[in-house]
Amino acid sequence: MDARPQLDDRFQVRALVRWYAALWLVLGLIPQVLAAADDPGAARVSGIVLPVVLGACYAVTELYPRVLPPMAYLCVLAAGVGALSYVRGGGASLYIASLPQFWILTRSQRYAVALSGAAGLATLAGEVAAGAAHLPTGNMLFTVGGFLAGLLLGLAAHRYVRQTEERARRLSAELAVAQRELAEANRRQGAAEERERLAREIHDTLAQGFASIIVLAEAARAGLGAEPGRSEQQLRSIERTARDNFAEARALVDSARRDGPAQGPVAATLRRVLDRFTEDTGIPVGAELPDVECDQPARIALLRCTQESLANIRKHAGASSVGVVLERHPHGVELEITDDGRGFVVGAAAGFGLEGMRRRLAELGGGLTVTSSVGDGTRIHVMIPLSPQDPPTPLISTSPQE
Numbered sequence: 001m002d003a004r005p006q007l008d009d010r011f012q013v014r015a016l017v018r019w020y021a022a023l024w025l026v027l028g029l030i031p032q033v034l035a036a037a038d039d040p041g042a043a044r045v046s047g048i049v050l051p052v053v054l055g056a057c058y059a060v061t062e063l064y065p066r067v068l069p070p071m072a073y074l075c076v077l078a079a080g081v082g083a084l085s086y087v088r089g090g091g092a093s094l095y096i097a098s099l100p101q102f103w104i105l106t107r108s109q110r111y112a113v114a115l116s117g118a119a120g121l122a123t124l125a126g127e128v129a130a131g132a133a134h135l136p137t138g139n140m141l142f143t144v145g146g147f148l149a150g151l152l153l154g155l156a157a158h159r160y161v162r163q164t165e166e167r168a169r170r171l172s173a174e175l176a177v178a179q180r181e182l183a184e185a186n187r188r189q190g191a192a193e194e195r196e197r198l199a200r201e202i203h204d205t206l207a208q209g210f211a212s213i214i215v216l217a218e219a220a221r222a223g224l225g226a227e228p229g230r231s232e233q234q235l236r237s238i239e240r241t242a243r244d245n246f247a248e249a250r251a252l253v254d255s256a257r258r259d260g261p262a263q264g265p266v267a268a269t270l271r272r273v274l275d276r277f278t279e280d281t282g283i284p285v286g287a288e289l290p291d292v293e294c295d296q297p298a299r300i301a302l303l304r305c306t307q308e309s310l311a312n313i314r315k316h317a318g319a320s321s322v323g324v325v326l327e328r329h330p331h332g333v334e335l336e337i338t339d340d341g342r343g344f345v346v347g348a349a350a351g352f353g354l355e356g357m358r359r360r361l362a363e364l365g366g367g368l369t370v371t372s373s374v375g376d377g378t379r380i381h382v383m384i385p386l387s388p389q390d391p392p393t394p395l396i397s398t399s400p401q402e
Contacts, residue, residue, distance in 0.1 A: 020100055021058070028097030029055050032084060039088070046087045051094075054080045061105070070105035074115045077101065082122025089130040090139035095123045096146035103154040112154055120147040196359075213238050215280075215314070237280050266299045267291045267326065270306055274324060277310045287324040292333050298384050301360050302326070302335055305368070308353045309337040309380045317341025317378060332366070332385040343372045357382075 029051040036047020054077060061073040068076075077098055085091030102116035123143045128135070217238055219231075267289040274285045294302075306324070313319050319341030327334045358368045365385050372378035 017104060020104070021062070024058075024097050024101070025055060028094050032088070032091075032094055036088065043087055047084065050080055050084050050087065058101075071111070074102060074105055078115060078119035078122050081119050082126040085123045085126030085139075086130050087126075090127050090137065091123050092139040092142035092146065095119060095143055096150075099146060099150035099154075103150070103157060109155065109158050112158075113151060116147060116150055116154075120144070213241050233279070237276070240276075265291050266294060266302055269299065269303055270324070270326065273303065273306055273310065274322075277314070277322075281314055283313070283319060283322055285322045285324060287326075289324070289326050290328060292326055292328045294333055294384070294386055297364060298333065298386060301364055301366070301384060302333070302382065304360060305335060305357050305380070305382045306337065308357055312353060313339045313341060313378075316344070319377070328386075332383055334384075335380075335382040337380040337382075338377060340377045343374050343376045343378055345374060346370050346372050 032051040033048050036044050036051075038044075039047050057068060057073050057076050057080075060068045061070055081091050081095050081098060084094060098119065099116055102119065103112045106112045106115065120143055124140055127137060127139055221231075270289055271287070274287055277283065278285050310322070313322060317339050319339035321340055323336075323338040325334075325336045327336075354368070354370060361368050361382060361384065366383050369381040369383075370378070371381070
């Protein structure tokens with residue numbers, strides 16, 4: 001449970017106790033001193049000294065509780081109230097003003113009742129010893145009434161405090177349980193996010209590489225007799241793709257997602273991917289790839305989106321040409337990949353690839369826009385926000401490969 005509310009409660013209690021001490025001084029002790037000033041002889045001295053002594057004892061208990069413990073002070077208070085009742089012939093007002101101390105300075109109801117009752121009896125005994133003419137006097141009735149009212153209020157206050165402490169303990173236990181559940185939920189969420197990240201990485205790297213290997217292997221096998229040169233080239237592509245997959249697998253195992261792939265300028269990395277795509281498929285790619293400055297996470301996102309888009313073109317589009325444009329704008333970097341293939345209905349598309357691209361870009365604050373219709377090709381637009389201080393770099397245009 002947070003300690004700050006508890007400290008605030010303690011400060012509030014201490015403030016209330018200080019306010020009560022001031023009221024006890026003003027309404028309990030000072031009236032006794034003022035009233036004793038008109039008494040004759042020894043009664044005046046006793047009537048002034050006793051309230052001063054009681055006030056001094058209370059101050060010592062508050063400031064130096066080890067010198068005068070609260071229980072010892074309450075015994076002195078009970079005796080002092082009884083003594084003043086004897087000296088002045090009645091002490092109901094001081095007794096009633098002093099009643100809260102018996103409940104404030106003791107932790108036990110039993111001690112509070114016993115000491116406040118002892119003080120009340122001392123008050124009554126002092127008045128009787130002073131020679132009250134008629135019994136019971138008004139002071140006696142006030143003393144008994146004050147004791148009963150203090151008893152009821154004290155018991156109610158103790159019950160409220162117990163209920164408050166029990167509620168605080170219950171809330172603390174519930175908070176501890178909630179914190180454990182939240183920690184477990186965070187752990188499960190972290191594990192789920194890590195599984196999703198690995199699944200996305202495997203899909204964007206290893207799975208795409210294996211798909212390329214399968215396609216190239218099938219083509220090489222089919223052309224072994226008729227086109228041995230083409231088959232040899234495809235076998236080299238298979239070997240190169242397998243080596244790339246091996247490097248990607250090592251990067252994933254070593255948890256080096258942001259350090260392994262996409263090292264170096266992003267334009268050079270994308271250029272190698274596009275050249276590999278043309279070599280494997282024979283589809284020409286027209287590319288405008290300036291040397292855009294961006295951090296490693298953005299380079300990886302651009303690379304993965306390009307790889308995923310080219311894999312979809314290879315598997316589904318039936319395109320005869322592809323265009324890739326990379327641009328740096330004041331608000332960020334944009335990548336556009338277009339093809340003249342058969343297109344598709346974007347709303348009906350289902351699969352992990354596009355959704356994985358969206359989630360990857362969302363992690364960087366970017367977005368993905370897919371525009372396509374049946375028979376009109378497809379346009380993939382990627383936007384990643386970058387730092388505005390890097391100026392755009394000159395555009396380097398390359399013509400489609402033949």
